[in-house]
Amino acid sequence: MSLLNNIATSRICNLYHLTQLHAHLIHLSLHHHNQWVALLLLHCTRLHAPPAYAASIFHAATHPYIHIFTSMLKYYSQIGAHTEVVPLYKHLQCLGIKPDIPFYPLLIKSAGKASLMFHAHVLKLGYVHDHYIRNAVIGVYAKYGPIELARKLFDEMTDRNRITADWNLMISGYWKWGNEQEASRIFHLMADSERNVITWTTMVTGYAKLRNLDSARLYFDRMPERNVISWNAMLSGYAQSGAAEEALTLFNDMIDSRNEPDETTWVAVISSCSSLGDPCLAESLIKKLYRNNVHSNHYVKTALLDMHAKCGNLEAAQSIFDQLGVHRSSITWNAMISAYARVGDLASARDLFDKMEKRDTVSWNSIIAGYAQNGESLTAIDLFKEMIRSKDSRADEVTMLSVISACGHLGALELGNWAVSILKENSINLSISGYNSMIFMYSRCGSMKDATRIFQEMATRDLVSYNTLISGYAAHGHGKESIELLSKMKKEGIKPDRITYIGVLTACSHAGLLQEGQKVFESIEVPEVDHYACMIDLLGRVGKLEEATRLIQSMPMKPHAGSYGSLLNASRIHRKVRLGELAAAKLFKLEPYNTGNYVLLSNIYALAGRWEDVDKVRKTMRKQGLKKSTGWSWVEHEGQMHKFIVGDRSHEKSDDIYKLLREIRVKMRREGYVADRSCVLRDVEEEDKEEIVGIHSEKLAICFALLVSQMGTVIRVVKNLRVCGDCHTSIKMISKLEGRKIIVRDNNRFHCFSNGLCSCKDYW
DNA sequence: TTAGGGTTAG
Numbered sequence: 001m002s003l004l005n006n007i008a009t010s011r012i013c014n015l016y017h018l019t020q021l022h023a024h025l026i027h028l029s030l031h032h033h034n035q036w037v038a039l040l041l042l043h044c045t046r047l048h049a050p051p052a053y054a055a056s057i058f059h060a061a062t063h064p065y066i067h068i069f070t071s072m073l074k075y076y077s078q079i080g081a082h083t084e085v086v087p088l089y090k091h092l093q094c095l096g097i098k099p100d101i102p103f104y105p106l107l108i109k110s111a112g113k114a115s116l117m118f119h120a121h122v123l124k125l126g127y128v129h130d131h132y133i134r135n136a137v138i139g140v141y142a143k144y145g146p147i148e149l150a151r152k153l154f155d156e157m158t159d160r161n162r163i164t165a166d167w168n169l170m171i172s173g174y175w176k177w178g179n180e181q182e183a184s185r186i187f188h189l190m191a192d193s194e195r196n197v198i199t200w201t202t203m204v205t206g207y208a209k210l211r212n213l214d215s216a217r218l219y220f221d222r223m224p225e226r227n228v229i230s231w232n233a234m235l236s237g238y239a240q241s242g243a244a245e246e247a248l249t250l251f252n253d254m255i256d257s258r259n260e261p262d263e264t265t266w267v268a269v270i271s272s273c274s275s276l277g278d279p280c281l282a283e284s285l286i287k288k289l290y291r292n293n294v295h296s297n298h299y300v301k302t303a304l305l306d307m308h309a310k311c312g313n314l315e316a317a318q319s320i321f322d323q324l325g326v327h328r329s330s331i332t333w334n335a336m337i338s339a340y341a342r343v344g345d346l347a348s349a350r351d352l353f354d355k356m357e358k359r360d361t362v363s364w365n366s367i368i369a370g371y372a373q374n375g376e377s378l379t380a381i382d383l384f385k386e387m388i389r390s391k392d393s394r395a396d397e398v399t400m401l402s403v404i405s406a407c408g409h410l411g412a413l414e415l416g417n418w419a420v421s422i423l424k425e426n427s428i429n430l431s432i433s434g435y436n437s438m439i440f441m442y443s444r445c446g447s448m449k450d451a452t453r454i455f456q457e458m459a460t461r462d463l464v465s466y467n468t469l470i471s472g473y474a475a476h477g478h479g480k481e482s483i484e485l486l487s488k489m490k491k492e493g494i495k496p497d498r499i500t501y502i503g504v505l506t507a508c509s510h511a512g513l514l515q516e517g518q519k520v521f522e523s524i525e526v527p528e529v530d531h532y533a534c535m536i537d538l539l540g541r542v543g544k545l546e547e548a549t550r551l552i553q554s555m556p557m558k559p560h561a562g563s564y565g566s567l568l569n570a571s572r573i574h575r576k577v578r579l580g581e582l583a584a585a586k587l588f589k590l591e592p593y594n595t596g597n598y599v600l601l602s603n604i605y606a607l608a609g610r611w612e613d614v615d616k617v618r619k620t621m622r623k624q625g626l627k628k629s630t631g632w633s634w635v636e637h638e639g640q641m642h643k644f645i646v647g648d649r650s651h652e653k654s655d656d657i658y659k660l661l662r663e664i665r666v667k668m669r670r671e672g673y674v675a676d677r678s679c680v681l682r683d684v685e686e687e688d689k690e691e692i693v694g695i696h697s698e699k700l701a702i703c704f705a706l707l708v709s710q711m712g713t714v715i716r717v718v719k720n721l722r723v724c725g726d727c728h729t730s731i732k733m734i735s736k737l738e739g740r741k742i743i744v745r746d747n748n749r750f751h752c753f754s755n756g757l758c759s760c761k762d763y764w
Numbered sequence: 765t766t767a768g769g770g771t772t773a774g
Binding site: 163227233 | 765766767768769770771772773774
């Protein structure tokens with residue numbers, strides 16, 4: 001017997017010790033088989049031993065009795081192997097062993113959904129009057145539904161028969177099924193004396209899961225007594241809702257009131273640190289963990305990994321990942337993938353993703369978002385197509401958010417519509433941010449009608465919804481609509497932020513709405529430097545260059561590059577060489593490596609015919625080792641994105657494209673238009689040189705589209721950099737000569753060309 | 765031998 005006591009109490013802390021003990025017992029071939037089997041199974045449960053090993057111990061019992069089955073049930077229940085429970089019960093029946101009463105609640109609880117079949121069984125045995133058994137049956141119905149059946153059992157009891165656990169199960173059941181009203185009603189039906197700490201904690205958790213933190217806190221504060229689980233419920237509520245500061249404050253309260261934190265507490269605290277992304281805080285937390293000798297389980301380790309990743313310490317994150325070895329879960333993998341994706345190390349993220357054996361939706365979402373957020377929209381969409389093909393995980397709202405916004409970045413309307421159709425096919429419901437991504441996509445694809453429609457269809461809108469649509473209007477030069485939206489949001493009680501005002505002012509600027517813009521500017525409580533820059537842009541575009549200059553001189557903060565940039569651009573539009581030079585001089589000091597400023601200044605000289613100065617600027621650029629960055633253009637055709645860079649000849653239709661380009665030039669000359677030249681080429685005779693230098697990407701994209709699209713279709717082109725002045729002129733001509741409507745989006749606005757005119761005629 | 769709390773993607 002002392003040996004058995006030893007087995008029960010000995011500190012077996014890993015599987016190796018367990019197998020040693022097991023071998024030793026077999027060697028002794030004791031007669032107490034059944035007793036030591038039960039005890040070893042308890043250790044298996046504690047150590048999460050593999051099912052095959054636990055089963056081998058179970059089968060070592062020569063004359064199994066009910067206690068061994070109970071131990072095995074506990075093991076299955078711990079590892080969540082619900083499907084093993086029914087076969088185990090059948091095994092027991094085969095052996096003719098009669099279960100004792102404590103066996104049934106355990107059986108019912110560990111069988112998961114399958115336990116519904118035991119209800120009739122225990123009824124027949126007359127056991128349903130037993131507190132524990134009845135409670136277990138209520139628990140199953142509360143958890144797996146229909147909850148009405150749980151309620152029926154509950155209602156059939158008299159008050160005297162009900163134990164607090166029954167009430168608690170009903171409350172947590174209603175929370176589980178999203179019935180806040182009934183949960184709260186049952187809570188209030190209880191007498192104060194009947195409520196225990198679990199009752200109160202269930203209420204806290206229920207409200208916390210609904211993200212109703214105020215109510216959760218109300219119940220938490222009213223609790224007569226709290227244990228570590230109650231504290232954890234409130235802490236996790238804060239942590240999961242992103243209320244990191246509140247979580248950390250509450251944690252301090254917890255320590256002050258001398259409550260001992262456990263692993264779950266630390267997980268909540270660590271994840272709050274992660275969302276704050278503060279490396280100093282993380283460091284002090286690690287010290288605290290160290291001081292408290294915290295035994296870190298799998299959850300703590302994963303939370304720590306994520307915290308290091310979010311606080312920028314990838315080495316520490318990787319080291320935890322390596323330490324975890326075979327204990328890595330898909331969550332660990334996913335956290336590591338998004339850690340690399342977050343810092344833009346897509347190669348490492350992809351490497352991990354490819355090595356993963358069992359990917360889930362979050363794995364796909366992490367890698368797709370990684371590509372989407374690092375400017376690799378096309379790869380993001382390709383991966384999404386692969387995800388659909390692989391069928392190992394279902395796309396959800398988060399997936400679609402990345403995909404839809406990637407379509408927006410590409411300006412790919414066909415792809416965008418396809419993504420939207422997938423929402424319906426898979427009945428994926430969108431939250432506000434999902435709809436916001438659709439508004440973004442349609443805006444960027446030039447379909448303001450759809451963007452507006454989505455906005456109007458939304459039941460509730462947030463600040464981002466307004467800002468996205470306003471920015472869309474700004475890009476299209478819809479000034480009036482953006483002002484209307486500004487007053488609408490104020491009426492709905494949504495406070496505009498700096499982004500809102502940047503959008504509205506930009507819209508006014510693109511639409512030439514001087515007075516309206518001024519009014520908006522004056523209404524900003526504390527205008528920031530960007531708002532001044534927008535205002536300078538607005539004044540500059542409408543030709544009020546003196547006022548723009550005065551504003552830049554009188555603004556309360558130091559003007560930044562954007563402010564002088566606006567002035568430089570205005571000088572180009574209105575051909576003010578002297579002012580342009582002044583603005584450029586400031587800009588060269590503020591951002592000497594921005595090639596755009598040099599190009600703008602050289603364009604100003606070119607427009608004035610000052611070719612020596614053009615050369616001077618070019619020389620300066622060369623001397624500084626600066627090269628004009630390459631702009632590329634995209635055009636969508638049959639769901640495929642075709643990409644062109646300047647002078648591109650890699651496209652399979654290149655020969656046809658260049659042939660068409662020549663034909664258009666001939667036509668242009670015949671019609672008396674000056675054929676297009678690169679901004680700095682001096683005369684028409686040199687135009688052939690352009691082909692050596694390179695035809696601009698947007699012209700190549702347009703010619704490709706002219707070749708492949710039908711006559712009536714609108715050609716949509718996306719250019720990642722600004723459409724230059726000469727291209728602008730030649731696209732106008734192409735639209736007239738070819739009788740086509742062409743929409744070009746450059747990095748910040750839309751140009752709609754038709755019949756030789758551009759929608760933004762005041763712009764060039 | 766009743767009931768309550770945990771890590772990843774936007």
